[in-house]
Amino acid sequence: MTPGAGTGWLAIAGLGPGDAALVTPEVSAALTEATDVIGYIPYVARVPARDGLTLHASDNRVEIDRARHALELAAKGARVVVVSSGDPGVFAMAAAVFEALEAEPAAWGGIDIRVLPGITAMLAASARAGAPLGHDFCAINLSDNLKPQALIERRVRLAAEADFAIAFYNPRSKARPDGLVRAFEILRTTCGDDRPVLFARAVSTPEESLSIVPLTEARAEMADMRTMVIVGSSLTRIIARAQGPILYTPRSAP
Amino acid sequence: MTPGAGTGWLAIAGLGPGDAALVTPEVSAALTEATDVIGYIPYVARVPARDGLTLHASDNRVEIDRARHALELAAKGARVVVVSSGDPGVFAMAAAVFEALEAEPAAWGGIDIRVLPGITAMLAASARAGAPLGHDFCAINLSDNLKPQALIERRVRLAAEADFAIAFYNPRSKARPDGLVRAFEILRTTCGDDRPVLFARAVSTPEESLSIVPLTEARAEMADMRTMVIVGSSLTRIIARAQGPILYTPRSAP
Numbered sequence: 001m002t003p004g005a006g007t008g009w010l011a012i013a014g015l016g017p018g019d020a021a022l023v024t025p026e027v028s029a030a031l032t033e034a035t036d037v038i039g040y041i042p043y044v045a046r047v048p049a050r051d052g053l054t055l056h057a058s059d060n061r062v063e064i065d066r067a068r069h070a071l072e073l074a075a076k077g078a079r080v081v082v083v084s085s086g087d088p089g090v091f092a093m094a095a096a097v098f099e100a101l102e103a104e105p106a107a108w109g110g111i112d113i114r115v116l117p118g119i120t121a122m123l124a125a126s127a128r129a130g131a132p133l134g135h136d137f138c139a140i141n142l143s144d145n146l147k148p149q150a151l152i153e154r155r156v157r158l159a160a161e162a163d164f165a166i167a168f169y170n171p172r173s174k175a176r177p178d179g180l181v182r183a184f185e186i187l188r189t190t191c192g193d194d195r196p197v198l199f200a201r202a203v204s205t206p207e208e209s210l211s212i213v214p215l216t217e218a219r220a221e222m223a224d225m226r227t228m229v230i231v232g233s234s235l236t237r238i239i240a241r242a243q244g245p246i247l248y249t250p251r252s253a254p
Numbered sequence: 255m256t257p258g259a260g261t262g263w264l265a266i267a268g269l270g271p272g273d274a275a276l277v278t279p280e281v282s283a284a285l286t287e288a289t290d291v292i293g294y295i296p297y298v299a300r301v302p303a304r305d306g307l308t309l310h311a312s313d314n315r316v317e318i319d320r321a322r323h324a325l326e327l328a329a330k331g332a333r334v335v336v337v338s339s340g341d342p343g344v345f346a347m348a349a350a351v352f353e354a355l356e357a358e359p360a361a362w363g364g365i366d367i368r369v370l371p372g373i374t375a376m377l378a379a380s381a382r383a384g385a386p387l388g389h390d391f392c393a394i395n396l397s398d399n400l401k402p403q404a405l406i407e408r409r410v411r412l413a414a415e416a417d418f419a420i421a422f423y424n425p426r427s428k429a430r431p432d433g434l435v436r437a438f439e440i441l442r443t444t445c446g447d448d449r450p451v452l453f454a455r456a457v458s459t460p461e462e463s464l465s466i467v468p469l470t471e472a473r474a475e476m477a478d479m480r481t482m483v484i485v486g487s488s489l490t491r492i493i494a495r496a497q498g499p500i501l502y503t504p505r506s507a508p
């Protein structure tokens with residue numbers, strides 16, 4: 001399903017959470033055929049250099065510039081892969097590319113554009129912990145860069161009311177230390193004290209660490225930019241094992 | 255990250271949506287080392303037969319029997335892979351295995367159990383259509399086999415109120431023709447008439463077909479057991495292109 005070689009194309013690809021064994025063969029094939037790889041510095045660093053491949057690494061928060069650059073190169077005949085961590089369609093580069101495309105559809109109308117899915121962070125974190133997303137769930141980006149804090153809080157409240165398990169992306173950064181504090185405050189008013197909270201950091205990398213704590217003991221300081229936070233539903237529970245706890249949500253709801 | 259060979263182990267693995275290019279190397283490696291593969295008939299059919307590998311295919315709706323069988327084999331020293339379509343942790347076999355484990359923790363306490371993530375159906379469907387899950391979203395299983403219809407309807411209502419994009423798993427089967435009808439009825443009372451609805455059938459297989467219609471024209475008959483239905487948020491929109499429409503949700507919310 002890789003875009004055909006010979007003419008320019010643009011693939012927006014997900015590299016998964018970190019481990020090369022979690023990169024799909026589809027994405028690996030696109031990287032093999034690419035002339036240009038574009039993305040945020042740490043993601044481009046995961047692509048091996050080779051002759052004929054130009055790596056374009058850029059800093060965070062320049063997503064639209066990066067998207068325009070990728071479209072421009074593809075329009076000139078380059079075979080371009082925009083890389084995201086995880087899945088490119090989940091709080092990542094695919095939407096940014098489409099925003100840039102929509103702004104100037106005539107300029108880039110002819111480009112073959114494909115999105116190549118990847119293992120998004122919540123799936124990797126869930127797998128490592130057990131199966132906390134085994135029943136209905138939602139994914140909320142806690143970054144308030146591009147949306148009002150009030151909307152985030154409203155979604156957290158309604159998600160708790162719906163009794164979804166909740167995966168929080170971008171739970172915390174230096175610029176936004178308080179979003180996760182507020183989310184936990186809201187959840188404490190709705191959910192039981194012993195609601196399990198998973199902090200899964202850098203899953204599938206050498207820096208991986210996991211911890212599960214009850215909601216009353218969950219602190220925003222337990223998360224950083226590389227952490228996925230998953231709050232269980234009312235049914236999510238823990239199986240204690242010598243090898244470490246398993247966190248899962250059963251399939252049945254009463 | 256494959257469980258070590260030599261002793262018994264159990265891997266609960268996701269085969270992705272269908273295309274072999276979407277199976278992670280981690281899952282392929284586990285299948286190479288396995289002595290036994292267990293799963294629903296059409297998923298086991300995707301695993302190539304070879305000497306030394308026993309394929310155990312079973313029918314739908316026997317998930318707990320299948321989970322117990324897998325644990326029993328692993329306890330006897332077999333290297334067992336339980337296969338699911340998509341991701342094993344999203345409405346699939348991981349939760350069933352943990353239910354079986356929790357019921358008899360002593361019997362199966364020593365087994366090395368790992369969950370190997372996969373490309374779940376909503377990510378594959380989203381990638382093919384564009385990026386409808388580019389902003390906050392939720393995933394709801396419409397099957398009422400294991401939960402009350404009232405809970406499903408409540409979640410659909412709250413998800414619309416939260417303005418999530420919504421991915422519906424198991425939208426329709428012969429035994430449950432009406433769940434999706436009800437979901438669309440609820441959404442029509444909350445969402446605008448032109449809210450886009452994606453029907454993505456058998457993505458990444460030869461039978462793949464996609465269509466996008468406004469909510470007013472969405473009919474339950476457009477889905478079957480192999481269809482993923484994604485309803486956009488209020489911000490989800492369509493870019494018309496000669497190559498086919500792109501459905502996406504921008505990163506910003508006002």
